[in-house]
Amino acid sequence: MTTSLPSASAGLGLRRALLDDLLDAPAGAFDFLECAPDNWIGVGGRHGEALHALSSRHPITCHGLSLSLGGVTPLDDTFLARTRRFLDRYNVSLYSEHLSYCTDDGHLYDLMPIPFTEEAVHHVAARIRQAQDALGRRIAVENVSYYAAPYQAMDEADFVTAVLEEADCDLLLDVNNIFVNAINHGYDARAFLERMPSARIASYHIAGHYDESDDLKVDTHGAPVRDDVWSLLSQAYATHGVRPTLLERDFNFPPLADLCAELQRIRQLQAVHHADAAAQAARG
Template structure:
């Protein structure tokens, strides 16, 4: 089956949600998003479940381990398997994190890249290489970070420079903008205003943990906060109704509660996104 309907509201596909998603009314969501690393080569019950969901829903993919900012050579064999996965499941949007996660082995975390001109050239070259191997344009996601290795420029200027140098797109994580704005003392709305409209091809929203007034932790383990919903409404006003995924990685509530949040995504897209 080929899915050609517009992508508006999506939910992150997690194995813990698989039974409920398989029995869910497909009209509740426009698409599902998965990390290809977690599904490539998976058989058995999980693999069969993925195949059934991919027949019912449009699919997007959000990578975890490409390590675009790393110093080790890109894993072209993995990129080849990813390309096969994307083509097999007719994935329309593939994104990765603007970070690194490998140093002679996986570090199992998404670590920030130094905000320097040299780093811009380095990561942009790796994005272009990844796009060539994948045979498609990709989007990179702005990450949450808590300590910055070096900042010769600010986060916004760094992201803008990478997008221009690599000629790639942006997956705008609205929760990450909110978290970073609180933790690093910048204006979240000004950040949104500085992102080129034409680069944004998707968004994420998620919950975070309030460690303190000036320290937020991006957990994906709680409902989306009201302040993030407000920032998402502003993002819809600026960038339109882009494909938007609700991310939830643990502390899963009943599926009905997650679908209430995805319904809120759609309501804000309709109210503010010009669709």
């Protein structure tokens, strides 16, 4: 598990609709910013200047959208080369992608679920290793939200762990996705969380979701984080340790002060669990 960010750090997604607010934000409002390189590679003009200005003030992490690690078409070598140049240019210490696929003879513009099979483990792990070689760095893969389960010869936790081990990569643990999937597919979110491999967790994501019904939650990133998800994040810190944590918000943007209040809640949880860990260490 590799990252140069402090373990107790809280970041915010770099979205174009937030650019002016982020540029005007007071020092210390957030510890890092995360962007999708797919949306920024080759961008110039005012947006490119804003990205350059923000990267000169704040650490940048990257979360990809279109690598399609679970797909069957060959990885895009040109895109990987451009991504590597982008990561190098902005000194990105943490690059992550989704444990899913998004291409099939063209871009699907959605994150599609992978069958949970041994064959899929070998297939995806090989593509992750290929991507890591091309990018010249370890990457983290994210457990994704999914609404259809095409085939499950093994359960999700075993599948995720097997991919991580065979690919020898890291995990971006999305806490909201665990909660959403647990409701939608009828499993215990806390038990799933306990089974994740602590040593491979590079960072966490947290976000809001939409309550379609009691048994259907939609991972929208368009609302405040729910109390149940905050509780699950606290358990993640207690179980696996404090890691850099990213607040995802993609639309329905509130004032920046409201987002910073959520970041402060992350920081408070991190401080509590850091203190608990220190106390336990002191007791031997």
